Amino acid sequence: MTRKGPGNPGGVPRWVGRGPGNPRGVPRWVGAWRGVGLGRLLGFPVRLDLSWFAGLAVLVLLSRELWAPAVAGPAAVGLSAVFAVAFFGCVLVHELAHALAARAVGVPTAEIRLFIFGGVARITSEPADPGAEVLVAMAGPLASVVLAGLADLASWTLPGPGGDLLALLFLGNLVVAGFNLLPGFPLDGGRVARALVWHLTGRRLLATRVTALLGRALAVTLVLGGAAAALWQQTPRWLPQVVLGLFLWQAAADGERSAARAQLLAGRAERG
DSSP, rough: BBBBTTTBOOOTTTSSSSSOOOOOOOOTTSSSSSEEEEETTTTEEEEEEEEEHHHHHHHHHHHHHTTTTTTTHHHHHHHHHHHHHHHHHHHHHHHHHHHHHHHHHOOEEEEEEOOOOOOOESSSSSSSSHHHHHHHHHHHHHHHHHHHHHHHHHHSSSOHHHHHHHHHHHHHHHHHHHHSSSSSSSSSHHHHHHHHHHHHHSSHHHHHHHHHHHHHHHHHHHHHOOOOOOOHHHOOGGGGHHHHHHHHHHHHHHHHHHHHHHHHHHHHHHOO
């Protein structure tokens, strides 16, 4: 899908880079394939990236031992599959909250896409001011905290494996909210930090560069920590953390480059 206009004069696909074409700062490989369309939710197109299926399989493999000794064998795999689908459903709600907040401040969302590391609401332009940026960024973590609370309440009323599954969804949503609130761009917390620096300095590009640096520092921590844990424990269980760190590094780099490109285009438009 392409769209021409002041922010995208060449009709570049919306999932290439960041800024006018992809302000969420997602690495270029995410969305390189169209994936599987799931229709619309509250007016927003929803799509599964092909990498999502790998993420589903990894989550099932990592969680299948959590049900022992009450559940084992094929039943444990089936319960893990239900948990994985429910978890990604919660991620979808997280991204839907971003999209609804963006709509409220006048920023359209091209689509919501789920992929191997979660999801992204593909807004088509930047919020106009720091306050709008904070509103859009915080909507997702707040939704995840609400889902965590609901799952926790429900887990106390449902005995057995069903209650255990809800308890895991409680923890999973807290992890999603907590990780996204870390102050590294382009995570939600990084976008809040960017809004704060933007508000204090009046310079969005400088704010992007500062918080992208924090995002890279977080990425290095994830890569080194995951690699060290994998070597120390002699298990590949920590390798997804390494890949996540590499993903975050690329996302921060793409976000910074595209913010610079957006400012350059804006300057040309003012002169022209």
